[in-house]
Amino acid sequence: MILLDRVSKTYNRRGPALERISLHVEPKEFVIIVGPSGAGKSTLFKLLTREEKPTSGKIIVGGIDYEHLQDRDVPLLRRKIGVVFQDFKLLNNKTVYENVAFALEIAGITNAEIKHTVPKVLDVVGLKGKESNYPLELSGGERQRVAIARAIIRQPKILIADEPTGNLDPKHAWDVIKVLEKINKFGTTVLLTTHNQEIVNALKRRVVTIRDGHIVSDRAVGQYKNT
Numbered sequence: 001m002i003l004l005d006r007v008s009k010t011y012n013r014r015g016p017a018l019e020r021i022s023l024h025v026e027p028k029e030f031v032i033i034v035g036p037s038g039a040g041k042s043t044l045f046k047l048l049t050r051e052e053k054p055t056s057g058k059i060i061v062g063g064i065d066y067e068h069l070q071d072r073d074v075p076l077l078r079r080k081i082g083v084v085f086q087d088f089k090l091l092n093n094k095t096v097y098e099n100v101a102f103a104l105e106i107a108g109i110t111n112a113e114i115k116h117t118v119p120k121v122l123d124v125v126g127l128k129g130k131e132s133n134y135p136l137e138l139s140g141g142e143r144q145r146v147a148i149a150r151a152i153i154r155q156p157k158i159l160i161a162d163e164p165t166g167n168l169d170p171k172h173a174w175d176v177i178k179v180l181e182k183i184n185k186f187g188t189t190v191l192l193t194t195h196n197q198e199i200v201n202a203l204k205r206r207v208v209t210i211r212d213g214h215i216v217s218d219r220a221v222g223q224y225k226n227t
């Protein structure tokens with residue numbers, strides 16, 4: 001599903017943000033990416049969504065070789081990859097329903113299909129009954145689940161969750177993690193970053209540790225030690 005072969009990214013003369021990273025993620029895997037601030041995690045995600053281009057190395061996602069990717073193909077690539085962020089990035093003047101529907105509207109999906117799809121996705125993330133609420137009327141955990149609904153509504157193959165629980169208290173963090181697990185169970189590849197070691201330990205998933213632009217460990221399953 002995701003293949004990086006000796007990928008480097010240098011933004012400026014201060015040295016590489018990522019240096020010769022090689023990573024292979026199978027379809028339907030759930031991978032946790034950990035590492036201190038500035039390690040290169042967001043850079044990795046930006047390379048996958050083509051917000052940034054690598055300085056060198058090969059990236060293939062869902063059979064698409066980024067070397068041959070034309071600018072006009074980028075929207076198609078982004079359809080395959082849903083992204084959620086720590087700060088939700090919701091439209092506060094739109095309701096829950098409208099926030100999720102908007103992702104379909106801008107993609108030119110018909111009204112009939114929007115009406116059919118949005119309730120289903122809100123059900124998946126446990127937000128039935130909240131359709132008419134505005135983001136600021138929701139808890140942080142609920143807001144993040146709106147963001148997840150919006151990210152998965154076009155059924156991406158990959159969901160990137162960049163520190164999605166960073167602003168949440170433990171209970172709401174777990175609600176979000178459970179939704180990610182559910183989406184993964186439905187067949188979506190999930191890449192998650194978190195600084196929360198309890199979540200890492202409890203999930204018992206593959207853990208990739210990035211430090212100073214290098215993958216310093218890649219554990220199939222199990223305990224992450226903060227060394």
Ligand code: ADP
Binds near residue numbers: 011040
């Ligand atoms: P993380 O997500 O693990 O905190 P980042 O990928 O954001 O790490 O950053 C990795 C390194 O790249 C850091 O040294 C950061 O300062 C640098 N960096 C990130 N984005 C940019 C950018 N747009 N321009 C210049 N340097 C950047």
